[in-house]
Amino acid sequence: CGMVCTNMGVKAGKRIGVKGEIAAGAKSFVLNLGKDQANILLHFNPRFDVHGDARIIVCNSKDKGEWGAEQRESAFPFQEGTNVEIFITHDPSNLTIALPNNHQFKFPNRLGLQVIDFLNAEGDFTIKSIQLE
Numbered sequence: 001c002g003m004v005c006t007n008m009g010v011k012a013g014k015r016i017g018v019k020g021e022i023a024a025g026a027k028s029f030v031l032n033l034g035k036d037q038a039n040i041l042l043h044f045n046p047r048f049d050v051h052g053d054a055r056i057i058v059c060n061s062k063d064k065g066e067w068g069a070e071q072r073e074s075a076f077p078f079q080e081g082t083n084v085e086i087f088i089t090h091d092p093s094n095l096t097i098a099l100p101n102n103h104q105f106k107f108p109n110r111l112g113l114q115v116i117d118f119l120n121a122e123g124d125f126t127i128k129s130i131q132l133e
């Protein structure tokens with residue numbers, strides 16, 4: 001599995017920047033942000049071609065191990081085999097996810113999490129840098 005960061009201490013109002021490389025021939029990758037593996041504020045899953053989804057971002061949450069309802073985004077400013085930077089701004093009610101090409105969308109803070117301590121990556125993505133600001 002990919003990189004795991006813990007004890008990040010990102011409070012509301014702060015922004016996390018994740019820079020990484022999308023693998024050539026990528027099918028799907030995941031960024032999870034939250035408290036820990038079982039309490040995920042944002043499961044961010046761009047799907048190039050998997051589960052019958054083609055070039056769709058699927059987002060969800062996980063509360064005490066239980067998945068919530070999926071939210072699908074139509075913007076898909078990702079290319080296999082390229083470097084990309086994604087910004088997530090933490091907020092008590094809505095996260096703002098900023099993507100390349102000035103795309104951005106919001107995802108509800110369903111867990112009401114005040115501090116983001118946990119981040120991990122899965123799948124066809126290699127984290128190169130994480131910026132906390």
Ligand SMILES: CCCO[C@@H]1O[C@H](CO)[C@@H](O[C@@H]2O[C@H](CO)[C@H](O)[C@H](OCc3cn(Cc4cccc(C#CCN)c4)nn3)[C@H]2O)[C@H](O)[C@H]1NC(C)=O
Pocket residue numbers: 027028029030043045051058059060067070122123124
């Ligand atoms: C239509 C009836 C059926 O409905 C489908 O039912 C599936 C199963 O429930 C859902 O799919 C789940 O959706 C969830 C969010 O909701 C989650 O994304 C979860 O994946 C967790 C997960 C897996 N990984 C490991 C990993 C990740 C990415 C790359 C790799 C790799 C590699 C080497 N190249 C490995 N990390 N996290 C996914 O399986 C579909 O969306 C859903 N579809 C719809 C339309 O509803």
